[in-house]
Amino acid sequence: MSLILGIESSCDETAAALVTSGREILAHKLAGQESAHRPYGGVVPEIAARAHIEILPALIEQVLAEARLSLGDVDAIAATAGPGLVGGVMVGLVTAKGLALAADKPLVAVNHLEGHALSPMLSQPDLAFPYLLLLVSGGHCQLLFVEGVGRYRRLATTIDDAAGEAFDKTAKLLGLGFPGGPAVEQAARAGDPKAVPLPRPLLGSSDPHFSFAGLKSAVLRARDAGLYRPEDIAASFQQAAVDCLVDRTGRALAAAVGATALVVAGGVAANQAVRGALAQLAADHGLPFVAPPLWLCTDNAAMIAWAGALRFEAGMVDGLDAPARARWPL
Numbered sequence: 522m523s524l525i526l527g528i529e530s531s532c533d534e535t536a537a538a539l540v541t542s543g544r545e546i547l548a549h550k551l552a553g554q555e556s557a558h559r560p561y562g563g564v565v566p567e568i569a570a571r572a573h574i575e576i577l578p579a580l581i582e583q584v585l586a587e588a589r590l591s592l593g594d595v596d597a598i599a600a601t602a603g604p605g606l607v608g609g610v611m612v613g614l615v616t617a618k619g620l621a622l623a624a625d626k627p628l629v630a631v632n633h634l635e636g637h638a639l640s641p642m643l644s645q646p647d648l649a650f651p652y653l654l655l656l657v658s659g660g661h662c663q664l665l666f667v668e669g670v671g672r673y674r675r676l677a678t679t680i681d682d683a684a685g686e687a688f689d690k691t692a693k694l695l696g697l698g699f700p701g702g703p704a705v706e707q708a709a710r711a712g713d714p715k716a717v718p719l720p721r722p723l724l725g726s727s728d729p730h731f732s733f734a735g736l737k738s739a740v741l742r743a744r745d746a747g748l749y750r751p752e753d754i755a756a757s758f759q760q761a762a763v764d765c766l767v768d769r770t771g772r773a774l775a776a777a778v779g780a781t782a783l784v785v786a787g788g789v790a791a792n793q794a795v796r797g798a799l800a801q802l803a804a805d806h807g808l809p810f811v812a813p814p815l816w817l818c819t820d821n822a823a824m825i826a827w828a829g830a831l832r833f834e835a836g837m838v839d840g841l842d843a844p845a846r847a848r849w850p851l
């Protein structure tokens with residue numbers, strides 16, 4: 522069994538974790554930067570990168586102290602190497618390289634999307650390959666057929682905005698605050714999902730992809746019409762987004778022969794309406810539904826350490842020249 526130190530710094534969460542290949546999370550720490558970015562209504566890359574530099578070393582010390590371990594005890598150091606805000610990615614990756622060099626440990630450069638894609642296995646030991654994964658985050662909206670570690674077949678992606686981006690923009694348009702996804706979900710609880718007629722882009726289309734830009738523009742028009750309460754717009758938006766996610770996922774399920782489960786991961790998977798509708802879809806197809814606990818859905822280092830553990834055990838380690846990548850398709 523191997524022990525991996527994981528580091529995550531690709532967006533606005535600074536995180537470190539110690540995870541074993543036996544799914545044991547020995548320690549995990551996360552520091553959000555919401556208050557630093559809130560005045561700007563979104564993540565400011567420069568502020569995020571500076572915050573990672575300030576926070577990350579202390580988080581790494583804390584996880585080691587909490588697990589009563591030292592760097593010498595770990596088998597490898599895994600860090601997100603992209604995709605993401607490249608200044609932040611560089612902070613985490615360079616920190617990992619420095620530690621790897623100092624402690625003479627192998628480096629595992631992890632694709633952040635692979636972290637999300639494998640995160641459901643950390644909380645669900647009996648989840649087996651292959652599974653159909655809906656990966657819905659702030660930067661991505663994809664359907665992946667996950668066949669094994671490092672083996673991902675992309676069945677669909679978004680042709681414009683990611684689902685989380687649509688939640689964030691809706692929150693901004695409605696003045697609900699930052700971060701947007703949880704704010705929209707909260708407002709939607711007090712609203713009527715049928716109050717505002719909104720489009721469902723690509724619903725029922727034979728095209729496999731997602732689209733959310735038209736929905737976002739319709740939210741803007743609904744707001745400017747001055748006829749609706751923000752709660753009703755939020756609830757109607759959330760319902761439209763859920764309908765699109767379910768429709769596209771249902772289409773992929775029909776083609777995903779051999780899938781053992783329907784799995785959802787990424788920040789938007791923290792949304793209860795999304796989880797509920799996907800659970801129903803899986804049940805309709807006679808498949809188990811797997812969603813990580815909420816803290817494992819949004820960005821964290823445990824998923825990076827876990828992906829690092831699986832890669833390390835498969836012999837997939839990286840050199841100290843591993844690049845930080847703003848873009849890195851799975």
Ligand code: KG4
Pocket residue numbers: 532657658659660661684685686688689700701702703706787788789790791792793818819820
């Ligand atoms: O996976 P994640 O933490 O970071 C990325 O890799 O992008 O996802 C963040 C995204 C944001 O767009 C955020 O608004 C969305 O996930 N999100 C939610 C909820 N919690 C986070 N969207 C809808 N409902 C939520 N409860």
Ligand code: ZN
Pocket residue numbers: 633637658659787788819820
């Ligand atoms: Zn993420």
